[in-house]
Amino acid sequence: MEEAVVLKNITKRFPGIVANDRVNLQIQKGEIHAIVGENGAGKSTLMKILAGLYQPDEGEIYIFGKKEKIASPNKAIELKIGMVHQHFMLIDRFTVLENIILGAEKKKGIAIDKKTCRQTIKKLLDLYNFNLDLDAKLEDISVGHAQRVEIIKVLYRGADILVLDEPTAVLAPQEVDELFVNLRRLKEEGKTIIFISHKLDEVLNIADNITVLRRGKAVGTVSADSVTKEELAKMMVGKPVLMKLDKAAAEKSDVKLSLHNIVMKGNGGKNSLNGVSLEVCGGEIYGIVGVEGNGQKELAEAVIGLRQDYQGDIKVCGKPIHGLSIKQIRDSGVAFIPEDRHRQGLVLPMKVWENSILGFHRKDKFKKGMFINIKKAEEFTLNNVKEFSIMISSIHQEIEGLSGGNQQKVILSRELSQEPEVILAAQPTRGLDIGAMEFVHRQLLQKRQEGKAILLISADLEEVLSLSDRIGVIFDGEIVAEFAPEEKTLEDIGVYMLGAHRKAGESA
Amino acid sequence: MKRDRNYKILALKIAAPVIAMILAALISSLIILAIDKNPLQVFYTMFKFSFSRLDSIAIIFFNATPLIFSALAVSIGFKMGLFNIGIEGQYLIGTFLAALVGFSLKGLPAAIHLPLVIMAGIAGGMLWSFIPIFLKVKRGVHEVISTIMLNYVAYSLIHYLIADVFKDKQQSLVEGLGSVLVRTPKLAESALIPKMHGFLSIFGIQLPKHVYLNWFFPIGILLAVGIYYLVSYTPFGYELRAVGHNPEASKIAGIKPDIVYLKGFLLSGAVAGLVGLSDLLGYFKYMDMDFPQGYGFDGIAVALIAQNNPFGIIASAMLFGFLKRGSEGIQALLKVPMDTIVILQSLMIIFIVVITKIINDYVKRLEKKEAA
Numbered sequence: 001m002e003e004a005v006v007l008k009n010i011t012k013r014f015p016g017i018v019a020n021d022r023v024n025l026q027i028q029k030g031e032i033h034a035i036v037g038e039n040g041a042g043k044s045t046l047m048k049i050l051a052g053l054y055q056p057d058e059g060e061i062y063i064f065g066k067k068e069k070i071a072s073p074n075k076a077i078e079l080k081i082g083m084v085h086q087h088f089m090l091i092d093r094f095t096v097l098e099n100i101i102l103g104a105e106k107k108k109g110i111a112i113d114k115k116t117c118r119q120t121i122k123k124l125l126d127l128y129n130f131n132l133d134l135d136a137k138l139e140d141i142s143v144g145h146a147q148r149v150e151i152i153k154v155l156y157r158g159a160d161i162l163v164l165d166e167p168t169a170v171l172a173p174q175e176v177d178e179l180f181v182n183l184r185r186l187k188e189e190g191k192t193i194i195f196i197s198h199k200l201d202e203v204l205n206i207a208d209n210i211t212v213l214r215r216g217k218a219v220g221t222v223s224a225d226s227v228t229k230e231e232l233a234k235m236m237v238g239k240p241v242l243m244k245l246d247k248a249a250a251e252k253s254d255v256k257l258s259l260h261n262i263v264m265k266g267n268g269g270k271n272s273l274n275g276v277s278l279e280v281c282g283g284e285i286y287g288i289v290g291v292e293g294n295g296q297k298e299l300a301e302a303v304i305g306l307r308q309d310y311q312g313d314i315k316v317c318g319k320p321i322h323g324l325s326i327k328q329i330r331d332s333g334v335a336f337i338p339e340d341r342h343r344q345g346l347v348l349p350m351k352v353w354e355n356s357i358l359g360f361h362r363k364d365k366f367k368k369g370m371f372i373n374i375k376k377a378e379e380f381t382l383n384n385v386k387e388f389s390i391m392i393s394s395i396h397q398e399i400e401g402l403s404g405g406n407q408q409k410v411i412l413s414r415e416l417s418q419e420p421e422v423i424l425a426a427q428p429t430r431g432l433d434i435g436a437m438e439f440v441h442r443q444l445l446q447k448r449q450e451g452k453a454i455l456l457i458s459a460d461l462e463e464v465l466s467l468s469d470r471i472g473v474i475f476d477g478e479i480v481a482e483f484a485p486e487e488k489t490l491e492d493i494g495v496y497m498l499g500a501h502r503k504a505g506e507s508a
Numbered sequence: 509m510k511r512d513r514n515y516k517i518l519a520l521k522i523a524a525p526v527i528a529m530i531l532a533a534l535i536s537s538l539i540i541l542a543i544d545k546n547p548l549q550v551f552y553t554m555f556k557f558s559f560s561r562l563d564s565i566a567i568i569f570f571n572a573t574p575l576i577f578s579a580l581a582v583s584i585g586f587k588m589g590l591f592n593i594g595i596e597g598q599y600l601i602g603t604f605l606a607a608l609v610g611f612s613l614k615g616l617p618a619a620i621h622l623p624l625v626i627m628a629g630i631a632g633g634m635l636w637s638f639i640p641i642f643l644k645v646k647r648g649v650h651e652v653i654s655t656i657m658l659n660y661v662a663y664s665l666i667h668y669l670i671a672d673v674f675k676d677k678q679q680s681l682v683e684g685l686g687s688v689l690v691r692t693p694k695l696a697e698s699a700l701i702p703k704m705h706g707f708l709s710i711f712g713i714q715l716p717k718h719v720y721l722n723w724f725f726p727i728g729i730l731l732a733v734g735i736y737y738l739v740s741y742t743p744f745g746y747e748l749r750a751v752g753h754n755p756e757a758s759k760i761a762g763i764k765p766d767i768v769y770l771k772g773f774l775l776s777g778a779v780a781g782l783v784g785l786s787d788l789l790g791y792f793k794y795m796d797m798d799f800p801q802g803y804g805f806d807g808i809a810v811a812l813i814a815q816n817n818p819f820g821i822i823a824s825a826m827l828f829g830f831l832k833r834g835s836e837g838i839q840a841l842l843k844v845p846m847d848t849i850v851i852l853q854s855l856m857i858i859f860i861v862v863i864t865k866i867i868n869d870y871v872k873r874l875e876k877k878e879a880a
Contacts, residue, residue: 306760327762338760347754358750359761362743371741 578807633781
């Protein structure tokens with residue numbers, strides 16, 4: 001069989017780190033090849049080399065048997081390598097068609113020849129069995145469809161090798177299935193697909209072969225039929241990982257967080273929250289799942305006080321919080337782990353210790369006269385760094401330079417250090433590797449053990465299922481079902497998430 | 509390893525303005541050549557005129573004084589991510605209020621009158637900065653637009669007040685010659701800032717009479733130090749920087765960005781209110797239609813070159829002071845028009861913006877690579 005991509009001894013060094021260390025990789029033409037590894041294992045670097053964004057320091061690249069130097073992204077396209085990025089590079093106000101042809105328009109004179117473009121794209125859609133409305137504005141289509149637009153975009157540019165970077169991170173389970181149908185169809189037509197992920201179930205489901213990267217090295221390539229999830233996880237982290245969390249029974253106490261009939265107006269006259277009621281007790285993790293954009297964000301924003309324009313009552317430890325400032329709500333014992341740590345959780349250009357006291361910088365313990373008691377703040381930070389084993393070179397380093405996992409640990413240590421009664425965790429493990437993820441999970445479970453109430457909002461079903469004591473499915477601003485994790489299968493939950501059944505008589 | 513990198517970054521940051529200055533000097537040389545003068549001689553004269561004479565050095569300090577205040581005011585805005593383009597209007601209003609208090613109160617001891625005058629200046633600056641920040645916080649009006657507009661309002665308002673309302677009608681003409689000035693009455697002696705001549709003579713430094721270096725210069729230096737500590741080490745300064753870099757994360761942490769904007773902008777306006785006082789209380793002693801304008805915009809350039817570092821601001825304000833003094837020198841001695849130096853100044857600003865951007869991107873890339 002012909003080899004689409006062969007990498008030989010690829011080494012890429014950055015100051016102080018070897019991102020790829022003599023990586024060898026062989027990808028057959030027409031296969032789906034998954035590349036898995038923890039964050040920081042070198043997956044992205046390797047793919048950026050393939051996409052022409054980085055140049056390797058050593059090693060050789062062969063594309064379809066020919067030795068090539070991929071000096072630029074344009075060269076990559078020339079070599080028929082197409083990259084589907086995790087964050088879509090699309091323009092909301094353009095139509096699907098315009099998005100696809102942008103930058104590669106066929107012209108008639110000086111005008112864009114939309115007719116020819118449309119025909120070309122139609123042919124592609126028919127060939128690969130993609131369902132897309134070319135005249136819909138991008139802002140009106142779902143995330144799953146937007147991803148299809150990205151895929152068609154690279155196919156339109158003639159790609160034979162498709163690189164998909166964490167394509168399922170933004171999708172609901174049903175959409176993942178649709179994506180996989182599409183990918184298999186592409187494979188049938190002879191396209192080669194490189195699939196980057198750290199979701200092992202998906203990788204085992206879709207891939208033919210799997211290459212595992214660990215600390216910049218390729219530790220092995222295995223066929224998907226011959227390996228189990230546990231074996232893969234072991235290859236990834238180098239030690240066996242507890243897939244089932246030790247969840248000791250926790251003492252359930254009084255209700256610490258209660259939401260009663262919360263209604264919030266959204267855009268375009270539709271309510272983004274439509275009468276949400278739920279209660280979280282001390283010693284309990286309440287998980288909220290749902291397809292993104294069904295009110296999870298607004299729910300979190302209402303609880304932390306970022307948005308006050310809602311009706312209904314929210315009580316923390318029995319006291320109503322509607323109308324209180326964010327600071328007052330935090331002072332009443334609410335900790336918040338925001339979903340977007342770069343935008344909402346950290347001030348990236350500021351130092352690690354400065355980020356460690358964000359929000360608590362006016363507390364008496366960090367004061368010395370009119371100044372911040374830097375010594376105390378540093379001690380506090382060093383203590384957190386030790387307790388949460390945060391990997392940094394110095395607490396005076398800008399937090400921008402830390403890995404995602406370590407940044408999240410800084411947020412976690414900051415929020416949990418204040419002995420909160422209620423912890424609001426929104427997507428607390430998004431983008432983290434298995435090691436960091438496990439750490440976050442253990443911290444949340446420990447807080448549950450200590451009798452705190454935890455409201456967990458996550459798009460990662462597996463995470464919610466393994467952590468939660470109770471689960472609520474949110475759809476269209478409503479909790480449409482509530483149940484204990486062992487009561488439902490993944491498929492059932494998926495059905496609820498897509499709104500097929502509303503309130504089918506479930507109770508807590 | 510890490511430490512090496514830190515030194516490298518620091519070196520690059522210092523190198524940026526130096527490279528910009530050299531490039532600007534090279535291009536200005538072409539312009540000087542184009543008007544048939546020798547650039548080497550021009551630069552030599554600038555340096556010689558500025559640094560071989562005691563009075564020149566003192567004049568450089570005097571020139572730098574308003575720019576230090578102005579650039580500090582700008583930098584406070586920048587720290588929280590706001591552009592206070594309104595320093596210009598703020599200092600004109602501040603200067604006028606100070607003049608008003610200076611000429612209308614009489615018979616006070618200097619120890620009371622002078623602080624009152626300075627406070628009036630601060631109040632004027634704060635007043636004129638309150639309008640745009642109030643509009644921003646309450647109504648979302650962009651501060652760049654409102655401050656620029658308010659600059660024009662301030663110009664006109666000051667002209668009206670000086671020419672119509674408070675014009676000094678008791679001016680006596682010398683032997684009936686010339687015409688009366690359109691200006692306020694002279695300020696009371698007790699409102700004026702003392703020169704530094706007496707103090708410096710203790711150290712054997714005798715400044716000539718035509719030098720107006722006054723105590724606002726050391727006040728500016730002290731203020732720079734104070735602002736450095738305020739921004740770097742107080743909870744308020746911390747909030748200023750946090751909000752400046754990421755208002756959303758600050759808000760979620762319980763900081764109220766609007767309050768920080770309000771306080772920070774008023775502080776910026778307060779500092780801006782001091783910009784004109786060295787000239788008013790140490791040189792003119794009245795405010796007229798020709799009171800120096802443009803310190804507000806020069807302050808933006810000074811802050812830009814200093815990258816908002818208070819100590820850098822002192823240095824770059826001195827640089828501007830030197831260029832001004834040097835340009836007087838080459839005009840007088842070589843008949844090279846002062847505008848040459850204005851061109852040099854403008855080029856420097858352009859280069860500094862471009863080079864800083866390039867260097868910052870490079871430093872970011874270095875750090876990114878390390879983190880990848």
